[in-house]
Amino acid sequence: MFTHEELHVTAGRRSGVPIALAIHSTALGQALGGCRIWHYADWRDGVEDALRLSSAMTAKNALAGLANGGGKTVAVLPPAARPDRRELLLDVGDAVAALGGRYGTGPDVGSSSDDMTVIGERTSHVFCRPVADGGSGSSSPGTAAGVIAALRATVPDLASGRFAVVGLGSVGADVARRLAAAGARLTVSDVRPDAKALADELGADWASPDEALTAEGDVLVPAALGGVLTADLVPSLRCRAIVGPANNQLASPDVAGLLHERGIRWAPDYVVSAGGIIHAVATELYREAPEVVEARIEGIGDTLTRVYDLADAQHLTPAAAAEQLVAERLTGGTR
Structure with missing residues (x-):
């Protein structure tokens, strides 16, 4: 069943790259x-990704308390393609501009704040440009702060916990540093061997991604690409909870039930990772003071507690509880 409001697929006139732009919902406002x-x-895999990710953005924005719906842009690069980056970004800007303000975009996997400046040459509906260019800057610190708030809702005393951070990109590395500063014990991992320098810096144990996923500890923190939590992996997990910013962590919806059966609490990723979008929207659209924005991000912990409490009270998985809260927000239209 097609549940999206709009789906646009176009070939960039400069780069020739297929660009998929999905608007899942504008029930609460601009997607x-x-x-x-x-x-x-x-290219159809990229379109499918845009559909899936835009749906998750609706849920993320709804539970983050934002007056915005969900959408996504995916520039679909063939396996060996290396298009001119500026041309590609201008094509993305044209695709966003063609929607007339119903959708606004920002950085994601494969794009940066600097890239948003180029996209911004073609549309005003762009977020997270560098501060010097009039934007709110990188979304990564806000995302990392939100992850810490979610972790505190799961393990109130971080110093007492053992955490495995899988993925040491800008967000994962920031989360690892914050956890280390709080006194937590860490295992960290990344596909890049040079990332081991961060493990040495933090006094953390270093492991391969496969080893880190099944490391014994309190919380697994997926911070790389999605789909990592598979049905085959669940029996090998040795953690009490999974709380991380990677999008679409569940390889399939049934994995939420498998985790629940094993007594492993999974924090819905779209709740955990909302700090970046909160920072961008509250700063650029709502023009809120930094302390108000920070309080919004800290509120991710309260939102996750609501999810946990509802799940416990109604004997639901956290995934089902979060979906129920999203549906209430969307049907109620609360802004």
Whole structure:
């Protein structure tokens, strides 16, 4: 069943790259979602990603308390393609501009704040440009702060916990540093061998991604690409909870039930990772003071507690509880 409001697929007139732009919902306001630039075996895989990610953005924005719906841009690069980056970004800007303000975009996997400046040459509906260019800057610190708030809702005393952070990109590395500063014990991992320098810096244990996923500890923190939580992986997990910013962590919806059966509490990723979009929207659209924005991000912990409490009270998985709260927000139209 097609549940989206709009789906647009176009070939960039400069780059020739297929660009998929999905608007899932504008029930709460303008749809927002990042611009993913990634390689796919088939262009239809990129379209499917745009549909899935835009739906998650609706849920993320709804539970973040934002007056915005969900959308997503995916620039679908063939496996070996290396298009001119500026041309591609201008094409993305044209695709966003063609929607007349119903959708605004920001950074995502494969794009950066600097890239938003180029996209901004073609549309005003762009977020997270560098501060010097009139934007709110990188969304990564806000995302990392939100992850810490979610972790505190799960393990109130971080110093007492053992955490495995899988993925040391800008967000994962920031989360690892914040956890280390709080006195937590860490195992960290990344596909890049040079990321081991961060493990040495923090006094953390270093492991391969596969080893880190199944490391014994309190919380697994997925901070890389999605789909990592598979049905085959669940029996090998040795953690009490999974709380991380990676999008679409569940390889399939049934994994939420499998985790629940094993007594592993999964924090819905779209709740955990909302700090970045909160920072951008509250700063750029709502023009709120930094302390108000910070309080909004800290509120992610309260939102996750609501999800946990509802799940416990109604004997639901956290995934089902979060979906119920999203549906209430969307049907109620509360802004």
